[in-house]
Amino acid sequence: MKKFIYGILSLAAISLASCDYHDPNDGKFGGESSAGWVEFEEDGVSYLSVVQGSGSTVEATIPVVIKSVDLIDLNNDLVSNNPVNNGLTVYYTIEDIDGSSAYLNASGSVYIPKGELSANIAFTVPASAQVSCTEFKVTLTSTSNSNVSVGFEENNIVSQTFVVGAYDLNAMVGTYNALLDGEDQYQCNVTLGEEPNSLIIGDIYGIAPGSQTTIYVNEDGSISFPDYTDNFLFTNGGTSIYVEGFNGLSTCLNGGTMALSFRLRTTTTLYATNSLVLTKQ
Incomplete structure (x- = not known):
């Protein structure tokens, strides 16, 4: 996971050596x-x-x-x-x-x-x-x-x-409630991937049924993505749209939660960054 207990404790010292x-x-x-x-x-x-x-x-x-x-x-x-x-x-x-x-x-x-x-x-x-x-x-x-x-x-x-x-990667398999950018709600199915430490998220953006997005879950709970060309999402007017992932975090809260940061893109066009929170049902 991102880190354990990285709270910072502060002590301020006020010196009164001068009245100026x-x-x-x-x-x-x-x-x-x-x-x-x-x-x-x-x-x-x-x-x-x-x-x-x-x-x-x-x-x-x-x-x-x-x-x-x-x-x-x-x-x-x-x-x-x-x-x-x-x-x-x-x-x-x-x-x-x-x-x-x-x-x-x-x-x-x-x-x-x-x-x-x-x-x-x-x-x-x-x-x-x-x-x-x-x-x-x-x-x-x-x-x-x-x-x-x-x-x-x-x-x-x-x-x-x-x-x-x-x-426990196996415990992360299941159906999740998805919240995209704090507004759009839908569901995603998560299955095991073929590669080590990998999971497959079905329809990560909520508009492409049948799409599969690969993520990698590390033992510390941090999440990474493959190159965007390996995460095809759908075709729009003959142009391929991909998922370019940045980072993520999995936790055991609420029965299992994943927070992901990514954006959609083509080979030449970049779209706005999205935040997705997946909570296991």
Whole structure:
């Protein structure tokens, strides 16, 4: 899959060495150079896919970094503000959304050593847990420094959703509900392809019954496509139309989901990029 648990944890340090600037955080954290906040840098869902039945333990991490906020001086120019970390423990909770995350070997806190700007929240996924789908949410709750809060403004991201699933190509065969560009709805049948790690999507665009589009599913859940000339879709006025794929992602959510990015094209004409979400019935 795309990646597992790539949320980014941030700490801003506000230096008050001079009064010749406007500090946008004035009064929010006090006068310490180590004051700031922690948050996840990116919203969304992160994934880990493991090979079903592989029998091995998988280690995964959330990269954690410390960041600072630039200040604005009286001339409205940005002034670089280097972060100061004297050692910080960040605490978090884990909440199950689908399945049980009881197998996770997670301490509930991560320590960013003094002088360091990064650390990792580490998870251990044992082989016994690699047979079904687990979805859970990690939420930042507090820090060891009273001047370092969780979140700063209303739009800060203090929680991140993660999915752990088992890779099983055979389980991806079936009928899917298709949603094209968030508007058009239809159905697609997915069968096994003749090549290793390949699937065949029938009528990927919803307008060409009988068409077959090949995709390749990697063990990490990422999806790739062959050359567009291998994915003929239909003929329009004597001109061949093909599917040119860019990337995709398969997950175990909702019984099985694939998100694909592609466009239709001829040998000379390129059309707009489409997004397709396939959800297994």
